Amino acid sequence: MPRFRQELKEALPSLWRYAYVLTRDRSRADDLVQDCAERALRKRHLWQADRPIRPWLAKMALNIHRNGLRTSAARHIHVAYDEADLSPHALPSAEQGLEAMEMLRRVDALPPEQREVLLLVVIDGLSYAEAAGVLDIPIGTVMSRISRARASLKQEPTPGPPVRLRSVT
């Protein structure tokens, strides 16, 4: 199984990021990733080597998240984070951090079916065909949901507290 484990390992960063946008919590993202990895290892005989592993994992993550199916919450010992363990992607300034948070807030305001497709494609990096498979919808529906999601994100945000900060570094 070394090849399977290798594929699984390589899929973990995007799976974790996807789990994070689903749960919005580091510990819960850890749990979700661990649950997916456990299932994947247990069911690795169902995996076909010629098929990409990430859509399979994404579907697992989504199902577990949707159903609140926590398999082993009691067994999980939380892995402490050092600050060094968790790097926001590349945010040189506080202002960019705020823009990112604002974008996440707008994504949250999307209709769920649009948000699901957008996150699979943009955060997990799945192709349209793979996202269609995960969500069990036609590929045309993936495209139209992505298109509508991006159109809504472009709209002016609903007025919230003004959070423009000038970076002082």
Place this chain on the structure above:
Amino acid sequence: MTDAQDFDIHRYLDGEMTRDESLAFERRMEHDEALATEVAEMMQDMDRLRAAVPTPSEAHLDNLLSRAEPVVRPIWGQLAAAVVLLAVGFGGGVMMRGPGAAPDMAGDVLAQASAAHALYSVEVVHPVEVPASERDQLKGWLSNRLGAEVRIPDLSGAGLSLVGGRLLPFEQGAAAQFMYEDAEGARVTLYLTPAQTRGTSALRYGQKDTLSAAYWQDGLWHYALVGPMGRDGLARIAQSVQGALF
């Protein structure tokens, strides 16, 4: 907004275009400033969204993965304990052995065969060392290593085709494992190792979760057959093996 061109923007942003399509789309943007601006804005939105999601370190993810690994249990110990000692002898007799019967060759062979089955039958890329296409070479090599002529039974009558074989350790010596596959891809392995003394034993069965295993001795060989079928299904295959080897 929801025309074909609109989808092109997204297919471009999401890497769904072929190289030629991308180049054509970029040429179009050069002549259409509004389009270029829209694409640039959306690209920036997506960059912001990606930037809003943290990424844990590789060490942290490795840690999660190692916690997700199943605890490695010595399957042979469990399986040996689970071996059911009641069996139907293929010589026509029914034999029974009580627990604690001394040197339990059957238990050892079953345990090793089952562990080897569990290990290799799930392998997608390298299930065997020598593939069935090199059957003669496989036979010669294993016969040399085991010190006696090995026969590879043809089990096509039982719907099983040979995948190949490999050499394995058994106690102080060696064993051979032949892997077979049915039309659905279910894998059955035949494990054999030379015996110290000539003999014939009854069939003995073991069962662990969804795996069944059968052991017997015939002449100078110990055999074990392991597969994901029920005991009856396995017994039929064992008969095919015996038939093919006689």
